[in-house]
Amino acid sequence: MSSAALPSATLAHAAIVAELRESLKKVAGDGLRRRPVLPFGIGAIDGALAPGGLRLDSLHEIAAASPSPSDDAAATLFMAGIAARAWGPVLWVVRRRDLFAPGLYQAGLAPERLIYAEAADDAELLALMEEGLRHRGLGAVVGEVKRAAMPNTRRLQLAAEGGKTVALLLKRHARAASDKGGGNPLAVPSAAVTRWRIASAPSAALPIGVAGVGRAMWRVELVRQRGGESAEWTMEACDETGRLALPARLADRTDRTADGAGRAYRRAA
Template sequence: MPALPPTPSTRRASAPPSCAETLATLRQELASVRPANCPALPFDLPEIDGQLADAGLDSSGLHEVAAATASLNDDAAATLFLAGVAGRFATHPNSTMLWAVTAFDLYAPGLEQVGLNPGKVLYGQGRKDAEVLAMAEDALRDGSLACVVAEVKAADMTATRRLQLAASDGQTPMLLYRRHRSREGCPLRTPSSAMTRWRIGCLASERLPWPGVGRARWQVELVRQRNGNPFTLELEACDAEGRLALPASAADRAAAQERAASHAA
């Protein structure tokens, strides 16, 4: 006997899933195909990880960073943010990473203060951006490094696509620092194949009740991410282990909200 056509009530029962349900299903499928040896690197800060599509930084992808302005303060903040992330990618005792530049102006003690051991860093210098990008691509495809960092002033869509493919092939994270050009706008205005794009700027540190300098504060802005939304947070700068933190006042508010929610439940 041929099957009867579905009744109206049957059609209502099998209504298509909502957009939120579809998105959740797709994210679960994407997480299931991630290589077991390439997990995402979490920031271990729920305020960030909870808003990232991968709950961290894809360790086989391209991630871009730029300073909020061309000032030396913001440039230093962006560099230290990069160093803190790179140091956390290179936590294994025998790990090594590459930092490629056109002008060598890194300060090793400053990198060490945010968790990047200078003894783990191989430095490469090119005469122009194209050489730095080629050096980074070769290092990514080798697959033996914990992380690759490159500093450039220009990288078009083709260059970033090549870096993303090389990072995926070598299962190595790529951190691209887009330096400001003189008399031009934010470097992140140009299109890119990056998984995430970050903008870092300095904020005033909290006033201390005694003479001294408080822990530096940054405005950390995720300008764009694949499969997720942008966001902006005010955070305390990387510590000696490369970890960011909520300012004390914000952390107290978050704890108070959690306590209130638990009591209400």
């Protein structure tokens, strides 16, 4: 079949994939032997994860606890923090141009590490993610979709296996609760190794007489993981290195233990 006989949507999709391949050719691996998991550096979370951190050769799904802008931003920055702690370039595939680069930078993800790709629909987005995962030269591949069926997530998981590129898929809330899943983006079965739900939480109070608000707080829920249990924590939001932290009152209490070992809960090296 000649190219003239192909549907315009198919041609556009092929052109975008070809453009992405050209961009990925410019990305060279660092030649280093990388870890099989990416720890959070917080004992409470890493201890709850079956391999001691996020598997790098796997798909991980994240969703905001509600459609509110604050929860959506928290889920996005949670992903940015993970990608920031990965080893190299990051491919971020979007459906709309609403990412706030300074916010990603504050979560540790520097602009020079990012490769952006814009997809026309969820199908094209998932195809671009798969292409990025198979490239093997990226530290993380991130995408944002409204719908991804089990076969879609299985393809992403298979593309990630055997590599060291972590796949992060943000499941956005549908506009109508009547859509499949009842308004819960994580209700649809998935091949993801872990599934997370992120919500904003009240900031910690500052000392009396100090103006402003404390560091942002998130409710981090590990909804499901392969080979492990679910769990939930309230954490301080990602800092400029992409790391979460225990709330100050809990970290201070831990720091006063006899051997001082609890300090690792507050901040990873």
